[in-house]
Amino acid sequence: MLNNKTVLITGASSGIGLACAHSFAKQGAKLILCARSYDKLVTIASELKSHYNVxxxxxxxxxTQATAVKESLTTLSSPFQKIDILINNAGLAQGLDKIYEAxxxxxxxxxxxxxxGLLYVSRIVIENMVKHNSGHIINMGSLSSHQVYSGGTVYCATKFAVKALTRGMQMDVQGTPIKxxxxxxxxxxxxxxxxxxxxDKNAADAIYENKHPLTAEDIAETVLFCATRPAHVNIAEIIILSLDGTPLK
Ligand SMILES: NC(=O)c1ccc[n+]([C@@H]2O[C@H](COP(=O)([O-])OP(=O)(O)OC[C@H]3O[C@@H](n4cnc5c(N)ncnc54)[C@H](OP(=O)(O)O)[C@@H]3O)[C@@H](O)[C@H]2O)c1
Structure with a gap:
């Protein structure tokens, strides 16, 4: 159970972030739900409160707005001030064009x-984790943190960057209990x-046609697994693939 834990989830209005909100609420965690879509967050918060009483x-x-990130994360009200777990999940891809056409x-x-965006949020949260000598940051990477595909060069570059940031953060907190x-x-x-x-719904649907992709809930379960290991165990990195998806090269 994560009863006394405060969990900040970025990109909580949809997909993996939303599924994480359900998984962590089910475990009794206090949640800070971050996204740009206020109305969606209001509906989600009301559902979570009524289902899980959190x-x-x-x-x-x-x-992406550094000043707003700092302002909102340094003025949180008291039950939410100490963030125990940060799920750095907000992210997106734009376009599938070759580098010379993008x-x-x-x-x-x-x-x-x-x-x-991931850096701005982490900068504030990790400083407090170091002050409290506890905490856990879970970065949402991708298979694209490991390999590149045509049309996805810049998206993949951002996820390779997430990998570098994860490794660097791990080094910076080495010797502390922070995961x-x-x-x-x-x-x-x-x-x-x-x-x-x-x-473009047709283009989006074509990506998943005749495939059996992972679900957001599959990923949320894995995030929850990472967050609930014993104190001495850190899951440094975990790759999850659907059986008929792109294999690891
Ligand atoms: N789906 C996949 O195949 C896949 C595979 C590997 C990794 N990922 C990664 O998983 C993460 C979540 O993606 P998803 O698949 O769940 O997609 P999604 O359903 O589109 O969710 C993306 C979330 O990010 C939020 N977001 C985007 N830009 C933001 C910003 N500037 N500030 C705050 N929030 C922002 C969106 O909320 P608002 O629009 O309301 O701001 C939304 O809640 C991303 O980092 C993505 O790269 C996805």
Whole structure:
């Protein structure tokens, strides 16, 4: 049980983050749910409260905005001030274009969200974890943290960066009880492809056609597993693939 733990989940309005919100609420954790979609978070918070009777704080926040991230994470009200577990999950892909055809704004959005956003949130949270000498950060990487595919070069580069950040964080907290983990899923059926193709449902559905992708719940279970190991065990990195998805090369 995670009764007295406060868990900050970025990207909690959809997909893997939303599934994590359910898994952690079921374990009795207090949740800080972060995303840009305030209305979705309000609905999710009300469902979680009625199902699991847990405390929820809604954080309408764009992780790419460094000042807003600092302001909101340093002014949390008392039951939520000490973050025990941070799930750095907010992220996206934009476009599936070859590097010589891609749109620079798409690159910037991926880099700003997947790398800089993760850094802005981590900077505040990890400093407090070091002060309290406890805590756990779980970064959402990807199979794309390990290998590149055509059209996904910049998305993959951002996830390779997440891998570097995970490894660096692990080194920086070495000798403390703070844990840093990375969860690296293959294909998961969420809104990820709809976002990548900017609302083109046919293009998004084609990605999952004749496949049996992972579910957001598969990943949430793994995140929960990482978060509930004994104090001396740190899951440094875990790769989860669907059986008929892209294999590890
Ligand atoms: N689906 C896959 O196949 C797959 C595979 C490997 C890894 N991943 C990774 O898993 C993570 C979650 O993706 P998902 O598959 O669950 O996709 P999703 O359903 O599209 O969820 C993405 C979440 O990120 C949030 N988000 C995006 N930009 C944000 C920003 N600037 N500030 C705050 N929140 C932001 C979205 O909320 P708002 O739009 O409300 O802000 C949403 O809650 C991502 O890091 C992704 O790279 C996904």
């Amino acid at each position: 405390l929820i704080h809604i954080l309408e926040l764009d992780v 749109n620079i704004q798409d690159w910037e959005k991926m880099i700003d969200t997947n790398i800089k 840093i983990s990375e969860v690296d899923p293959g294909m998961v059926n969420t809104n990820f492809s709809l976002t990548r193709f900017k609302g």
